[in-house]
Amino acid sequence: MSTDLNVDIHNAPSAADVDVSSALSQPLPTEPVSARSEAMSLLDLQKQLDADITRHMAVLTSNGVNMQTPLIDAQGFPLANKDLMVIRTARQRINILRNDSKAVRDRVSKLLELAINGDAMPQPAVRTETKKEEQLKAFARVNSVAETSPAQTAGLQQGDQILRFGSVTAESPKGLAALAAPGVVVDGTSIQLLVQREGGTQAVALTLVPRANWGGRGLLGCHLLPL
Numbered sequence: 372m373s374t375d376l377n378v379d380i381h382n383a384p385s386a387a388d389v390d391v392s393s394a395l396s397q398p399l400p401t402e403p404v405s406a407r408s409e410a411m412s413l414l415d416l417q418k419q420l421d422a423d424i425t426r427h428m429a430v431l432t433s434n435g436v437n438m439q440t441p442l443i444d445a446q447g448f449p450l451a452n453k454d455l456m457v458i459r460t461a462r463q464r465i466n467i468l469r470n471d472s473k474a475v476r477d478r479v480s481k482l483l484e485l486a487i488n489g490d491a492m493p494q495p496a497v498r499t500e501t502k503k504e505e506q507l508k509a510f511a512r513v514n515s516v517a518e519t520s521p522a523q524t525a526g527l528q529q530g531d532q533i534l535r536f537g538s539v540t541a542e543s544p545k546g547l548a549a550l551a552a553p554g555v556v557v558d559g560t561s562i563q564l565l566v567q568r569e570g571g572t573q574a575v576a577l578t579l580v581p582r583a584n585w586g587g588r589g590l591l592g593c594h595l596l597p598l
Contacts, residue, residue, distance in 0.1 A: 391416070391420075391474065391475065394413065394416065394475075395474055399481060399485060400485065402489075403485060403486045403487075403488075403489045403538045404486075406482045406485035407482070407486035407554050409482050410479050410483050410486060410554070411554075413475050413482070416475055417472060417476065420468050420472040423468050424468045424472065427461045427465045428461075430457060430461040431458060431461050431462070431465075434453055434454060435453070436458055438465065442455055480559075483554060484561060486538070486554055487537040487538060487554065487562055488538055488562060488563045489537065489538030507565065507574075509532035509533060509567055509598055510533060510534075510539075510543075510547060510597065511532070511536070511546075511597055512533070512596050513527055513530060513531040513532075513533070513566075513593055513595060515593065516528065516592065516593045517593065519585060519586060519587075519592075520587055521579060521581055521592055522579060522591050522593035525577045525578060525580070526577050527564070527566070527577060527579065527593055530569045531567070531568055532566060532567040532598070533564065533565075533595065534565040535563070535564065535565035536550060536562065537562045537564075539555065546597060547595060547597045550595075556590055558581050558582065558590055559580065559582070560580075561579070561580050562579045562581065563579075564577040579591065
């Protein structure tokens with residue numbers, strides 16, 4: 372085994388040396404802006420973790436093994452033609468990095484949901500409006516809903532008026548245009564909606580899950596018009 376490989380596995384800076392547990396142990400923020408900021412920071416860390424996994428996998432490949440390749444021969448003796456220390460170290464690092472990567476992804480998912488929905492928590496489909504919700508004004512109307520789309524699955528109907536879309540309300544600076552901002556609509560991340568239905572006297576709460584592979588255009592499958 373070359374000296375370069377030994378240096379690579381033991382001495383090169385690695386994302387596994389970052390104090391990931393410290394980054395993940397903090398309480399979740401309550402403000403959408405803070406949640407989005409932390410999510411973006413963790414996504415950068417995720418890239419470092421993924422890059423290190425790829426680098427250590429390359430070490431295994433250069434030794435002609437993968438994560439499952441036995442390191443003993445048919446007689447049960449350690450393989451004489453492999454650098455077993457380097458291989459075992461790489462495997463250990465990959466397992467650690469994969470666990471860290473999963474923890475980061477889980478945290479990012481929670482942060483994005485907070486960033487998207489703010490204090491809009493899942494509620495019964497129809498409920499008496501709170502004092503805060505009574506003050507919400509509609510800022511958009513559902514012009515159309517595509518068949519089999521995420522919007523249709525969520526129960527959104529043509530004519531519904533949007534009171535809240537995640538953390539976006541009529542009070543948001545950009546109004547309906549705010550929905551196009553990065554991190555507002557994310558594939559697979561639930562969005563809590565509050566709508567006023569035609570002929571209804573109470574607000575209707577819906578959970579919309581954007582999907583990229585539903586078979587139509589966009590992540591939502593609905594067309595909204597500003598009011």
